[in-house]
Amino acid sequence: MKKKxxxxxxxxxxxxxxxxxxxxxxxRLAILNETIRNLHFHVTMWFAMIILLVTSTIYxxxxxxxxxxxxxxxxxxxxxxxxxxxxxxxxxxxxxxNFTWGEPWSGDAKQNSSAIALLIYxxxxxxxxxLEDQQQKARVSAIYNVFAFAALIPLxxxxxxxxxxxxxxxxxxxxxxxxxxxxxxxxxxFYPAILGWTLxxxxxxxxxxxxxxxKMALED
Amino acid sequence: MKKHLVTLFLLISLSSFAQNGAYSIxxxxxxxxxxxMADVMRSNGKIYVVVAVVMTVFLGLIIYTISVDRKISRLExxxxxxxx
Numbered sequence: 001m002k003k004k005x006x007x008x009x010x011x012x013x014x015x016x017x018x019x020x021x022x023x024x025x026x027x028r029l030a031i032l033n034e035t036i037r038n039l040h041f042h043v044t045m046w047f048a049m050i051i052l053l054v055t056s057t058i059y060x061x062x063x064x065x066x067x068x069x070x071x072x073x074x075x076x077x078x079x080x081x082x083x084x085x086x087x088x089x090x091x092x093x094x095x096x097x098n099f100t101w102g103e104p105w106s107g108d109a110k111q112n113s114s115a116i117a118l119l120i121y122x123x124x125x126x127x128x129x130x131l132e133d134q135q136q137k138a139r140v141s142a143i144y145n146v147f148a149f150a151a152l153i154p155l156x157x158x159x160x161x162x163x164x165x166x167x168x169x170x171x172x173x174x175x176x177x178x179x180x181x182x183x184x185x186x187x188x189x190f191y192p193a194i195l196g197w198t199l200x201x202x203x204x205x206x207x208x209x210x211x212x213x214x215k216m217a218l219e220d
Numbered sequence: 221m222k223k224h225l226v227t228l229f230l231l232i233s234l235s236s237f238a239q240n241g242a243y244s245i246x247x248x249x250x251x252x253x254x255x256x257m258a259d260v261m262r263s264n265g266k267i268y269v270v271v272a273v274v275m276t277v278f279l280g281l282i283i284y285t286i287s288v289d290r291k292i293s294r295l296e297x298x299x300x301x302x303x304x
Contacts, residue, residue, distance in 0.1 A: 011282055014282075018274055018278060022270065203285065207288060207289060214295055214296060214299050218299060
């Protein structure tokens with residue numbers, strides 16, 4: 001484990017944030033009750049996903065500029081990890097919604113559009129597997145990646161806000177969490193949790209990238 | 221049959237032993253709040269039990285990840301030192 005300080009940081013941040021999320025004082029809010037603690041788990045999944053997918057797109061653009069296959073490998077693995085966190089985000093969201101909105105999938109604008117966004121990224125992974133030639137696969141999927149990211153941002157952050165029926169905080173005229181209860185005490189757990197989960201994602205990416213590099217070295 | 225009889229007598233003798241006073245435990249002893257016991261795990265609606273479970277799961281996954289990381293490092297050493 002070379003250069004392992006950030007892996008230690010990841011573990012420490014995650015242990016701190018899990019303990020903090022479960023044990024620290026939380027604001028007592030109607031309907032939410034103790035589920036406000038999900039803020040440190042559900043919402044952080046999406047933050048980690050966005051950071052991983054941004055990185056994936058950056059490497060896709062880098063690949064298009066350099067044609068280095070290593071950039072494509074990094075782009076694909078960051079997308080993989082991003083999709084993993086996205087699926088965790090949507091499943092935890094459904095569990096949370098079941099007990100605060102009344103049903104796991106109410107067809108809420110936020111739920112539907114994030115499901116569409118995830119399907120676009122799943123199509124990216126299918127597209128990669130369907131192409132044989134390495135350079136062609138890399139180029140086509142890099143271009144698709146840029147478009148997928150261009151669709152992701154409006155799907156997650158713009159379209160749900162334009163509806164007036166969404167129950168999700170920050171959408172449909174509802175105040176976002178930061179408007180009334182993301183106070184400084186919640187932030188003390190929330191931000192370290194985002195960093196911790198993102199680092200865990202990067203760690204998993206690095207493992208898979210290293211396996212791919214070994215595979216490629218063996219094939220040469 | 222003989223074995224069962226011996227067990228039966230043993231049980232009877234045990235219960236008579238318990239009833240002779242010096243070693244008996246009364247039901248009230250379980251509600252004796254004057255004696256301090258290790259009750260942290262039962263406080264706050266037993267939330268610490270949940271904390272322990274979540275932490276166990278999390279640490280198990282992390283230890284597994286670290287072991288995969290080490291295995292890949294060993295493979296890298298093998299493959300890239302052969303090549304280089």
